[in-house]
Amino acid sequence: MTNAEENNNRNSVPILSWDFHYERVNELKSAFSDLKKVKQISTEFHWDDKSLDVQERLKEEVVVITDLELKIVFASTGIKKMTGYTENEILGKTPKIFQGPDTSETTLNEIREAIQLQVPFEKTVKNYKKNGKVYDCKICGVPVFNLKGQLSHFIAFEKEEKSA
Template identity: 55%
Template sequence: MSDFRQYEEAIAMYHSNLTIKTVPVYSWDFHSDFLSAIKNFFADLSKLNAIAVQNKWAQNNWDLKKSLKEEVIVVTDVKLQIVFASHNMMTMNGYSAAEVLGKSPKMFQGEATNQITSNEIRKAILHQQPFEKTVMNYKKNGEVYVCLIKGFPVFNSKGELRHYIAFEKAA
């Protein structure tokens, strides 16, 4: 099976480097969707790796490849402004990555969001500690959804706080 995965990854890399993005006329929609998902996966992984290298993130034990397949990844700067959001955010809450860049994760909160939980998250962030919380967030269309968030401070090789990273999924 790993041979197929390597083949799929090679095809995705090939298609992402093409200047003309076309699909054969007789292709099935699911094939196009599949290729788009693979392309988005590699684009997200590349962006995350670039942020990590540029900011000299200290070693961590996150499996970003697995997380990108199963969860939404959001990275904020130290001022809590979103600098990265994975493409699969659209599936979870209807927002595209481009719509949330530069904004605060508070944009997903509303009346149903428990303030006690929000304060616990805020306290963990202030103390630069990891946290795992379940919160009530809002989709772009206004629907409420339950979101499990695992958040971590990210330090550079000198021990300086550089970012926060959150692994999220609808619970």
């Protein structure tokens, strides 16, 4: 074997390992970018966001922030994997974009009531992906108040529930 062949054999790394590394680096970049955007919103509207634990929750959940008219102003990058929609496709729309015929009107009314009362809620609803596929979405919704105690936004931590 020549010297060049020995070097090639010794330094070879399976391409798959680079793929995993690249994928992980992209996940970390996305999480950092998402956290930065939430921090910007938090700072702009003077939230006390310590209790929201966004950094930890971003690891496992999709974060959606709406204004007081329930128009989406932010969605973490995980929204694409969960729903098929990109953030840009849903900005300015309401969460109704994810609802359809199998979405429980009773559950939606319970969520509306919690929003009107400005209290946290936890519900699982049947939502629809961009391709029309139905999925169970566990939503932990929280009203967000600014430092003066005024309602500013609503934040939802969402996760697709896997069917048994």
